[in-house]
Amino acid sequence: MNSALPGHPLNPRLGLLKPYPFERLRQLNQNVRPNAEFPAISLGIGEPKHAAPALVEQALMASFKSLSAYPATAGEPALRGAISAWLQRRYGLALDPATQVLPVNGSREALFALAQTVVDTNRPGATVVCPNPFYQIYEGAALLAGAQAVFANSDPGRNFAINWSQIDEDTWARTQLLYVCSPGNPTGAVMPLEEWKTLFALSDRHGFVIASDECYSEIYFREEAPLSGLEAAAQLGRADFRNLIAFTSLSKRSNVPGLRSGFVAGDARLIKQFLLYRTYHGSAMNPMVQAASIAAWNDEAHVIANRDLYRGKFAQVTPLLAEVLDVRLPDAGFYLWAAVPETVCGGDDIAFAQALLAQYNVQVLPGSLLAREAHGMNPGAGRIRMALVAEPAECIEAAQRIHSFIRNSS
Numbered sequence: 545m546n547s548a549l550p551g552h553p554l555n556p557r558l559g560l561l562k563p564y565p566f567e568r569l570r571q572l573n574q575n576v577r578p579n580a581e582f583p584a585i586s587l588g589i590g591e592p593k594h595a596a597p598a599l600v601e602q603a604l605m606a607s608f609k610s611l612s613a614y615p616a617t618a619g620e621p622a623l624r625g626a627i628s629a630w631l632q633r634r635y636g637l638a639l640d641p642a643t644q645v646l647p648v649n650g651s652r653e654a655l656f657a658l659a660q661t662v663v664d665t666n667r668p669g670a671t672v673v674c675p676n677p678f679y680q681i682y683e684g685a686a687l688l689a690g691a692q693a694v695f696a697n698s699d700p701g702r703n704f705a706i707n708w709s710q711i712d713e714d715t716w717a718r719t720q721l722l723y724v725c726s727p728g729n730p731t732g733a734v735m736p737l738e739e740w741k742t743l744f745a746l747s748d749r750h751g752f753v754i755a756s757d758e759c760y761s762e763i764y765f766r767e768e769a770p771l772s773g774l775e776a777a778a779q780l781g782r783a784d785f786r787n788l789i790a791f792t793s794l795s796k797r798s799n800v801p802g803l804r805s806g807f808v809a810g811d812a813r814l815i816k817q818f819l820l821y822r823t824y825h826g827s828a829m830n831p832m833v834q835a836a837s838i839a840a841w842n843d844e845a846h847v848i849a850n851r852d853l854y855r856g857k858f859a860q861v862t863p864l865l866a867e868v869l870d871v872r873l874p875d876a877g878f879y880l881w882a883a884v885p886e887t888v889c890g891g892d893d894i895a896f897a898q899a900l901l902a903q904y905n906v907q908v909l910p911g912s913l914l915a916r917e918a919h920g921m922n923p924g925a926g927r928i929r930m931a932l933v934a935e936p937a938e939c940i941e942a943a944q945r946i947h948s949f950i951r952n953s954s
């Protein structure tokens with residue numbers, strides 16, 4: 545059969561991809577008419593909305609002249625140096641800028657590309673393990689690399705920690721790549737050192753790579769900043785970060801999701817192969833973006849101010865919602881991950897989101913769209929994700945409407 549015939553997918557693996565949660569939400573909302581008496585508020589999409597720092601915009605503008613040469617995929621030494629210096633300040637770790645860090649065009653493309661670098665389909669049963677609920681790129685990356693995606697569910701009884709023991713030894717033996725997300729999206733849970741210890745032991749036993757998605761690491765609510773996989777490795781005597789690669793992004797830290805800038809850091813052997821892959825893929829970072837990124841990594845004042853803004857918002861909104869929903873302040877991130885009361889829409893997250901939109905014009909994301917059915921359940925079912933990214937007044941207004949909705953529906 546000629547796969548290039550009209551109507552035939554060119555790459556059959558593309559047919560395995562699932563619609564993105566927001567696409568499914570759009571379809572689900574087709575017959576919902578939002579109450580026009582209220583201005584629309586969306587807590588659905590997790591896109592930062594605080595202002596981008598002026599120093600990043602200025603550095604971007606000041607580097608116009610840098611467009612006349614091809615950038616290197618490895619990035620400018622000055623950028624790699626700024627990233628290493630940030631890792632030193634933030635985690636007290638000395639990573640070699642030449643071999644252990646690499647700039648990437650946002651963590652999303654890098655999380656995807658890593659699977660293409662790591663997965664070996666010549667080995668039978670190639671498997672990628674993902675948390676559940678999860679950031680959908682992990683699954684797409686696994687499927688397009690020719691691997692099977694297997695899920696481990698989050699446990700609400702243990703601060704939403706992932707129940708890694710749901711993965712049996714045979715599956716771990718086939719696993720080539722494990723995605724972890726800490727702080728987690730949507731739960732905000734930070735993985736403690738003990739959990740890292742378990743995962744490193746499994747990685748040593750079975751030889752798989754751990755991709756640690758840490759893009760929410762700078763937005764946190766506890767005294768202590770979230771533990772990085774790199775820090776955990778160093779604390780456990782794994783100075784070479786073997787089989788570990790961490791993903792960090794400027795999108796949330798510096799409110800520049802449009803800049804497309806982040807980095808990976810960790811095992812020099814992985815970084816070398818990743819650089820080789822990226823050279824062919826054509827993933828060099830625009831020189832203006834590199835200049836802006838240097839300015840962003842070198843400045844912490846705007847990050848502290850940004851964190852304070854989130855802390856203020858969460859301090860106001862969380863207690864209000866906790867009166868009507870099973871919800872509490874997460875460790876980190878910018879989401880509230882709440883259980884829908886049984887008394888409203890029978891506890892169904894999709895029905896809840898639709899009724900809230902219809903009656904109060906507030907959009908929340910039904911949790912079941914962020915997770916897959918695994919081990920006999922969908923761990924996102926009966927939950928909603930609320931992204932507190934808008935201005936404080938808008939988030940408080942949304943919380944008040946949700947409060948009224950639940951009180952009036954119960």
Ligand SMILES: Cc1ncc(COP(=O)(O)O)c(C=O)c1O
Pocket residue numbers: 590649650651652653679725728729757759792793794795796801805806
């Ligand atoms: C868990 C998680 N990882 C990665 C990303 C990608 O972020 P970026 O590509 O902007 O760095 C997101 C964005 O929403 C996310 O929620």
